[in-house]
Amino acid sequence: MDKESRIPKHVSIIMDGNGRWARERGMERIQGHLVGADSLKAVTEECVAQGVKYLSVYAFSEENWGRPAEEVSFLMGLLMKKVHEEVSLLMDNGVRFVVLGNRARLSRDLDDAITGLEQTTAKNDALTMIVFISYSGKWDILQAAKKFARKAVEDPSIIDDFGFPEFDSLLVTGGIPDPDLIIRTSGEQRISNYLLWQGAYSEFYFTPVLWPDFRKEEFRQALNEYSTRDRRYGKVK
Ligand code: IPE
Numbered sequence: 447m448d449k450e451s452r453i454p455k456h457v458s459i460i461m462d463g464n465g466r467w468a469r470e471r472g473m474e475r476i477q478g479h480l481v482g483a484d485s486l487k488a489v490t491e492e493c494v495a496q497g498v499k500y501l502s503v504y505a506f507s508e509e510n511w512g513r514p515a516e517e518v519s520f521l522m523g524l525l526m527k528k529v530h531e532e533v534s535l536l537m538d539n540g541v542r543f544v545v546l547g548n549r550a551r552l553s554r555d556l557d558d559a560i561t562g563l564e565q566t567t568a569k570n571d572a573l574t575m576i577v578f579i580s581y582s583g584k585w586d587i588l589q590a591a592k593k594f595a596r597k598a599v600e601d602p603s604i605i606d607d608f609g610f611p612e613f614d615s616l617l618v619t620g621g622i623p624d625p626d627l628i629i630r631t632s633g634e635q636r637i638s639n640y641l642l643w644q645g646a647y648s649e650f651y652f653t654p655v656l657w658p659d660f661r662k663e664e665f666r667q668a669l670n671e672y673s674t675r676d677r678r679y680g681k682v683k
């Protein structure tokens with residue numbers, strides 16, 4: 447890899463293992479989510495320090511709505527709390543905050559608070575932090591297909607020349623570069639309906655470390671491993 451591309455432009459993380467981390471300590475699952483929030487803080491600071499331009503994290507999947515009601519409401523409460531508490535952390539580090547996903551499923555209060563933080567941080571440009579909430583890859587592709595269908599009904603002449611860049615722009619990630627590196631913690635080696643389209647050529651990094659234990663040192667190890675990868679994109683060197 448040449449020197450410039452050794453630091454990935456966009457790192458994405460499937461933050462997994464909070465429940466197991468808590469159980470291992472005889473605590474409730476929600477304690478794992480609380481400590482996991484500190485890992486996100488640490489990794490965000492390290493992204494700024496290392497010059498990563500986009501950090502995205504899978505915080506809550508569409509499927510996670512099917513968890514017990516107390517856990518869902520704890521997670522939504524935690525998000526609300528962080529949205530209110532972390533303004534200065536984001537402003538001090540020059541972080542632009544964005545939430546992507548099926549926002550229609552969020553409570554009005556949470557959605558409004560998120561919109562407020564997105565507006566407050568809109569001009570920050572050291573790092574863009576994307577939090578995927580109520581997101582799934584299939585949902586994203588389907589909502590893009592529906593947008594396309596509506597456009598095509600209005601003007602069928604767009605169909606023939608509608609290509610990948612045009613479709614990309616209909617995904618909720620439109621305008622955001624595809625992830626170079628996708629990290630998943632906790633030893634699971636699956637995509638769990640995350641960035642199905644955008645991850646087409648991402649490098650994957652799996653670590654057994656549980657998310658609440660994943661801090662700056664573990665993140666640097668992942669970046670280090672990434673710098674040794676040979677990205678061929680199907681071609682021959
Ligand atoms: C990841 O940790 C956080 C969310 C999915 C919200 P988990 O809650 O999935 O923790 P495990 O996988 O059960 O240990």
Ligand code: IPE
Pocket residue numbers: 460461462463504505506507510634636638
């Ligand atoms: C994926 O983790 C979703 C998030 C990390 C937000 P899960 O814990 O929900 O995924 P599965 O059930 O192990 O595939």
Ligand code: MG
Pocket residue numbers: 462463464
């Ligand atoms: Mg999990």
